[in-house]
Amino acid sequence: MGAGEDRVSGTTAISNARSYLRSTSRSVSTKLGLEDQNNLAGFGFILPNLVVFSIFLLGPVLYAFYLSFQHWNLFLGEGEWAWTTILGIRLPVQNYVDVLTPPPWANDWASFRSPSYNLWWFAFRNTVAYTVVVVPCQIIGGFLLALVLDSRIRGKKVFRAAYFMPVMLSSAASGVIWRWLLAKNGAVNEVLRPLGLAHGWANDPSTALGALMLIGLWGGIGFNMILYLAGLQNIPEELYEAARIDGASGWSRIRHVTWPNLRNTHFFVTVLAIIGTFQVFGIALVFAEGGPHHATTTVVLHIYRTAFANSSYGLGAAMAFLLFSVIFVFSYYQYRLRQQQEVEY
Structure with a gap:
């Protein structure tokens, strides 16, 4: 009798276990099915953008990279591989060699002093100088203006709109405006002429x-x-209150509360500013057309003239990818620096 009850209870336990496994597998399969459906739905939402990105951005970039290894004439629509021999190895990198030689240190850094030696390095010098001056001033100026306009002053919305107005103008419009202002008989020189400081700013x-x-x-x-x-609006007010209680002055609050808590903004602003200044083109073209004597010729302006004015598309594509390499190195360095700062904090 006892043995029969044990067999019955054992059979019941096995049946319950099988039912549990079936229900569990059914729920797992249902969950997996829902996850697959969600994944497919998400993929369906991004598919149109992915197709557009591949056709109109990624495709042309890859094709331009392919053309950077060729002597390609844009208007004739034909070309041939740009072969050269480096260390006994024949490679299609003649365009890159033509861009980078002679190196900037040759002839006592002549390429940095005169565009007649190598216009690429001279334009690169102009672009680096532009970046070194403009980026820090843009960051510091934007930060100080934000501090002022974040305080309790009257008409700050009007000031915000006024300071943001230049951003809304196209580079062509900005170039035309400043070309008129800084002309020999422009508005700036009309103010400076009584002081004896009038000058042809764009022509010198x-x-x-x-x-x-x-x-x-x-x-x-x-x-x-x-x-x-x-x-600034994302910094908790409690941090400033605690600093005031500790007796921190206004400068101390900016240094120890405001500046450290904006590190993500610093990273974003710095990367965007470096990329933007290295790609300066429109204002250089409209303001002084790269002159006089290539004094305002930037890398992107030089690429534009090489590819489209001189119809040397392969050489221009090689320059473009060299510029991409420089921007990528700067951006990656900033990213690594930000990671180290996050670990420290």
Whole structure:
């Protein structure tokens, strides 16, 4: 009798276990099915953008990279591989060699002093100088403006709109406006002439690049101001209250509370500013057309003229990918630096 009851209870336990396994597997399969459906639905939403991205952006980029290894004439629509021999190995990299040689240190850094040796390195020098001056000034100027406009002042919405107005103008419009303002008989010289300081700012090789930097500052500070204003509004007010209780002055609160808590904004602003200044093109073309004597010729302007004015598309594509490499290195360095700062905090 006891043995029969044990067999019955054992059979019941096995049956219950099988039922549990069936229900569990059914629920798991249902869950997996829902997850698959959600994944497919998400993929369906991004598919149109993915197709557009591949056709109109990724495809042309890959094709331009392919053409950078060829002597390609844009108007004839034909070309041949740009072969050269490096260390006994035959490679289709003649375009890259032509761009980078002679190196900037040859002839006592002649390529940095005169565009007649190597216009690529001279344009690169102009672009780096523009970036080194404009980026820090844009960041500091945007940050200080954001601090002022985040305080309790009257008419701050009007000031925000006024400072952001240059960002809304196209680079062509900005170039035309400043070309008129800085002309020999322009508004700026009309003010400076009584002081004996009138000058042809855009026509002098020694001042043309500085004038271009001024335009870059005018157009970029307002954009950084908006980004910093957004970051300031995300800092908890309790941190400032605690700093005031501890007796921190206004400068101390900015240094120890505001600045550290904007590190993500700093990273974003810096990367965007570096990319934007390395790609400066429109204002350089419209303001002084790269002159005088290539004083305002930037890398992107040089690429444009090489590819489209001289119809050397392969050479221009090689320059474009060299510029991409430089921007990528700067962006990656900033990313790694931000990661280290996050670990420290």
